[in-house]
Amino acid sequence: MSPAEVVRVVLVDAGTGQEFARTELSAGQLPDSFEPATRLDLGGEPWTVVRADPPTATEFLASGSLVLVLRRIEQVDPREIRYSLPTFFDPLPPAEAPTGTGEPFVIHEDDWRQTEMVSRRLAGQVEAELRAIRRIHRQHSRVVGEGASSVHVYDEIHIRRAPTAPLATEVPQRRLFELLPVGGTSYTGVRCRDEQGRVVDSFAVDAGPLTVYGQSQAGRVTVLCLAPSADAPGPSAAAECAAGLARAMREFDLLLVDWCGGLLVDASGVGDFLNPA
Known part of the structure; x- marks a missing residue:
């Protein structure tokens, strides 16, 4: 044919x-x-x-x-795009093959460095980033839903690329763990949800109401972050954690930054940050 x-x-x-x-x-x-x-x-x-x-x-x-x-193929109007967060840090750290037999602390990629400690001497860089984030809260956010199911969405997002090295002062990992109420689970590191390996040089430990995680090199912490623990702590555990964080912040001259919330907190405000009224 x-x-x-x-x-x-x-x-x-x-x-x-x-x-x-x-x-x-x-x-x-x-x-x-x-x-x-x-x-x-x-x-x-x-x-x-x-x-x-x-x-x-x-x-x-x-x-x-x-x-x-x-x-x-549906064409999306850029004006209709909505984000669930006002900001995230880019780039993500590289990953490496996991070591040991324990479990890593798993986070969503967008949650990397969303609540972290920064050296006070970098406050100028931090405030510049926070101004951009607060502008998004004021001008590019709205509430979707009602009551307990309501959430904020954003039609613009701020991608942070600073500070690249958030700890400008030396923070020995061993001393940090002495100051914090570290106990319970000790993880083999941090793994972003869609990655196979763990974050290079990462660590994560349970500290009551928080998981403290980040990166360290040669015993010196280079990135220090906080994430809520899965289990709700009692009042005494929360108070102990706040006191430990305050001690570490004073000793290493650190500030706590809640990037998504647009907040910068010193040691005296940690208790209220962990236990808002």
Whole structure:
């Protein structure tokens, strides 16, 4: 059988399963094959090929007919994009193969360095970043939902790239753990949710109402972050944790930054930060 010069093409919407158009195309207007995810422009609208029957030119030119199952590619108006957070830090730290037999502390990628300690001498850099975040809270946020299920969403996000080295003063890891009420779970490091390996040089330990995590090199902490623990602590555990954090902040001259909340807290305000009224 000689190849057909014209192929009858039936177009089917993958969403509805219904045929929506028929046409005839010459052999020169058709590709050698229709691989899945091939994009087509139909009347100025983009579509992607879900399935072609038959898939190759040899077959549909021999039969003279072709069925294309297509899915419309939805175009998103950038003005309609909403974010669940006003800020995140970029770039993420590199990952390495896990070591040891224990479990890592797993966080969402966007949660890396969202609540952290910074050296007081970097307060100028921190305030510049916080001004950008507070502007997003004022001008680009709204509440979706009602009551306990309501959440803030943002139509703009601030990507932080500073401070790159948040601890400008030396923070020995051993001394830090002496000051904090560290106990319970000690993790093998930190793993971002979608990564296979752990964050390079990372550590994470349980400190009552918080998990203290970050990175250290040669016994010196270079990144020091906080995340809520899964279990709700009692009042005494929360007070002990706040006191330990305050001691560490005073000894190493640190400030606590809640980036998403747009807050900068010194040692005297840690208790209220952990236990808001």
